[in-house]
Amino acid sequence: MKKIVAVTSCPTGIAHTYMASESLEEAAKKMDVQMKVETQGSVGVENELTEQDIKEADAVIIAADTNVSHERFGGKVIVEVAVADAINDAGALINQALEKADRGEKTEVKSNLKGQVSDEKEKRRSKRSGPYKHLMTGVSFMLPFVVAGGLSIALSFVFGINAAEQEGSLAAALMQIGGSSAFALMVPILAGYIAFSIADRPGIAPGMIGGMLASSIGAGFLGGIIAGFLAGYITQWLKEHIKLPENLQGLMPVLVLPFLSSLIIGLLMIYLIGPPVEGIMSGLESWLQGMTDANAVLLGLILGAMMAFDMGGPVNKAAYTFGVGLLGSEIYGPMAAIMAAGMTPPLGLALASTLFKNRFTRQEIEAGKPAWFMGISFITEGAIPFAAADPIRVIPSIMTGSAVTGALSMLFGVGLKAPHGGIFVLPIPNVVTNLGFYALAIIAGTLVTAIMLRLLKPKLAE
Amino acid sequence: MKWGIKMEVNEFINQNLIKMNLKSEDKESVIKEMVEIMEENEIITDKEEVIKKAMEREAKGTTGVGKGVAIPHVKSDAVKRPAVAFGRSDKGIDYGSMDEKPSHLFFLITVPEKSHDEHLQLLAQLSRNLVHDDFRESLLEAESAEKVMEILENI
Numbered sequence: 001m002k003k004i005v006a007v008t009s010c011p012t013g014i015a016h017t018y019m020a021s022e023s024l025e026e027a028a029k030k031m032d033v034q035m036k037v038e039t040q041g042s043v044g045v046e047n048e049l050t051e052q053d054i055k056e057a058d059a060v061i062i063a064a065d066t067n068v069s070h071e072r073f074g075g076k077v078i079v080e081v082a083v084a085d086a087i088n089d090a091g092a093l094i095n096q097a098l099e100k101a102d103r104g105e106k107t108e109v110k111s112n113l114k115g116q117v118s119d120e121k122e123k124r125r126s127k128r129s130g131p132y133k134h135l136m137t138g139v140s141f142m143l144p145f146v147v148a149g150g151l152s153i154a155l156s157f158v159f160g161i162n163a164a165e166q167e168g169s170l171a172a173a174l175m176q177i178g179g180s181s182a183f184a185l186m187v188p189i190l191a192g193y194i195a196f197s198i199a200d201r202p203g204i205a206p207g208m209i210g211g212m213l214a215s216s217i218g219a220g221f222l223g224g225i226i227a228g229f230l231a232g233y234i235t236q237w238l239k240e241h242i243k244l245p246e247n248l249q250g251l252m253p254v255l256v257l258p259f260l261s262s263l264i265i266g267l268l269m270i271y272l273i274g275p276p277v278e279g280i281m282s283g284l285e286s287w288l289q290g291m292t293d294a295n296a297v298l299l300g301l302i303l304g305a306m307m308a309f310d311m312g313g314p315v316n317k318a319a320y321t322f323g324v325g326l327l328g329s330e331i332y333g334p335m336a337a338i339m340a341a342g343m344t345p346p347l348g349l350a351l352a353s354t355l356f357k358n359r360f361t362r363q364e365i366e367a368g369k370p371a372w373f374m375g376i377s378f379i380t381e382g383a384i385p386f387a388a389a390d391p392i393r394v395i396p397s398i399m400t401g402s403a404v405t406g407a408l409s410m411l412f413g414v415g416l417k418a419p420h421g422g423i424f425v426l427p428i429p430n431v432v433t434n435l436g437f438y439a440l441a442i443i444a445g446t447l448v449t450a451i452m453l454r455l456l457k458p459k460l461a462e
Numbered sequence: 463m464k465w466g467i468k469m470e471v472n473e474f475i476n477q478n479l480i481k482m483n484l485k486s487e488d489k490e491s492v493i494k495e496m497v498e499i500m501e502e503n504e505i506i507t508d509k510e511e512v513i514k515k516a517m518e519r520e521a522k523g524t525t526g527v528g529k530g531v532a533i534p535h536v537k538s539d540a541v542k543r544p545a546v547a548f549g550r551s552d553k554g555i556d557y558g559s560m561d562e563k564p565s566h567l568f569f570l571i572t573v574p575e576k577s578h579d580e581h582l583q584l585l586a587q588l589s590r591n592l593v594h595d596d597f598r599e600s601l602l603e604a605e606s607a608e609k610v611m612e613i614l615e616n617i
Contacts, residue, residue: 011519011522011523012519012535012537014535014537014571014573014582014585014586014589015525015527015533015535015569015571015585015586015589016525016527016533016589017586017589018586018587018589018590019527019533019589019590019592019593021590022589022590022591022593022594023593026593026594039586041582041586042537042573042577042582043582043583043586065522065523082523084523084527084528084560087527087528087560087593088527088528088529088560088561
């Protein structure tokens with residue numbers, strides 16, 4: 001008996017999904033075809049297709065008005081239609097699928113690495129919660145400022161390293177845009193949007209004011225992060241606990257909340273939190289600037305390994321936030337190590353899957369090609385599909401490679417002024433110092449990753 | 463498939479939610495007419511919002527699924543509890559159905575933004591039944607709201 005598997009799905013997931021499913025099942029019964037239908041409706045996925053089901057099926061029918069992933073149906077005959085077609089004429093659809101199967105028209109499902117990666121990113125984003133989510137909101141709002149600032153500063157150096165000191169020159173203008181405007185806004189924006197994530201709109205004012213204070217008293221991005229969280233939670237608390245009489249409630253958002261919350265956070269920053277954080281921050285800055293080679297290598301190793309450890313997860317983002325934050329203090333070394341180390345995991349996997357084909361599945365080899373692109377674009381998440389399939393061997397491999405890259409980048413004293421962009425920012429003059437050595441560090445890490453994978457991954461049986 | 467649904471069907475439809483002779487003659491007014499049934503039975507809190515949501519859903523793709531059946535549906539905070547209203551038009555209404563034929567049987571399904579899975583499963587079960595010819599025919603032939611309830615209770 002022929003077997004067909006199907007997936008039905010519609011936007012609201014209340015009615016059509018199930019009507020289509022029933023139609024297909026009914027029609028299949030009449031036609032003496034074995035049918036299993038997975039419904040993706042408002043209740044979630046029901047009657048889920050197993051790998052076994054898919055393997056046994058002669059054809060796959062996807063009747064959906066939503067985006068149903070094709071990933072798992074690689075190498076199968078697929079008929080894809082709107083959900084309505086399955087409701088109206090399921091019989092014809094089944095015939096179509098079986099005919100197509102007889103003709104052996106396999107649909108080449110391109111292993112869609114990009115799709116998988118963006119699914120994974122989306123999943124992570126929706127799972128983020130609590131302080132981590134707030135911090136990431138702040139960082140994501142801050143990034144455009146860092147990009148604009150870093151690149152403007154880099155461009156100003158085109159005219160010579162001290163050109164910006166010449167008043168009225170273009171170099172000075174660029175420095176004014178990048179350094180004294182864009183970078184100056186970094187910490188206030190970071191703090192403001194952390195607070196926004198916690199307390200919504202009322203959080204922005206106290207957050208930004210707290211961030212501005214952190215900036216001006218020299219508490220840097222660390223102070224900004226603290227200011228953002230404090231502002232958010234304090235504002236939230238005030239919002240919930242201040243009870244005004246009905247006719248005065250209109251004053252809450254325009255007068256009471258912004259004034260009180262900013263006052264509290266401002267005083268806290270100036271008298272209580274600012275000074276010690278300023279101490280930590282300036283200690284950190286002078287340590288980073290006067291670091292011995294051994295310490296630089298150690299820091300590079302740690303940051304590199306962190307970047308690869310969870311490929312865009314919280315540990316990766318912690319290292320990344322650290323690097324981006326330091327750009328505001330005009331310390332560019334860690335950022336370079338971090339971006340390089342974030343590029344090597346997909347690059348190393350792409351290289352390994354090209355060179356050592358017998359250690360990767362056909363799908364993985366296929367996924368290797370887009371992984372090159374993800375790698376040079378600094379999308380560490382490009383390694384996730386490989387790591388998900390074989391975490392015990394892949395994660396140590398990419399961590400080793402990234403650690404080597406991070407350490408080399410620090411050792412060579414490479415600096416990077418852009419917080420993102422992969423190799424595409426490198427041609428912009430002065431964005432990266434020691435470009436040749438930087439490339440060397442990335443290549444070395446890529447090779448190490450590939451070699452580690454060669455050593456750890458066993459040959460697959462054909 | 464007939465796992466003791468009988469009792470639970472009463473939870474989201476009753477005779478007051480059944481209208482045997484719909485007066486409307488076009489799509490928008492029939493949606494309005496059905497939503498008004500919901501309002502009269504205090505299923506929804508905001509009639510305009512529910513109509514708007516239903517029309518938005520139609521704009522994404524008609525819920526006139528052919529074979530004379532239309533199942534407009536709404537998921538919204540303006541809905542107090544999951545419910546189904548049933549309406550019949552013997553004359554038929556042009557609902558822009560997929561098979562371009564007039565629709566006779568209308569199920570307006572409303573669910574709150576946050577619904578229990580059991581309710582959604584019941585609605586799914588109802589939808590599944592609409593596919594069956596004899597189920598639809600018996601609804602077309604039913605001479606009273608009591609009879610319709612009886613048919614629904616026996617799905």
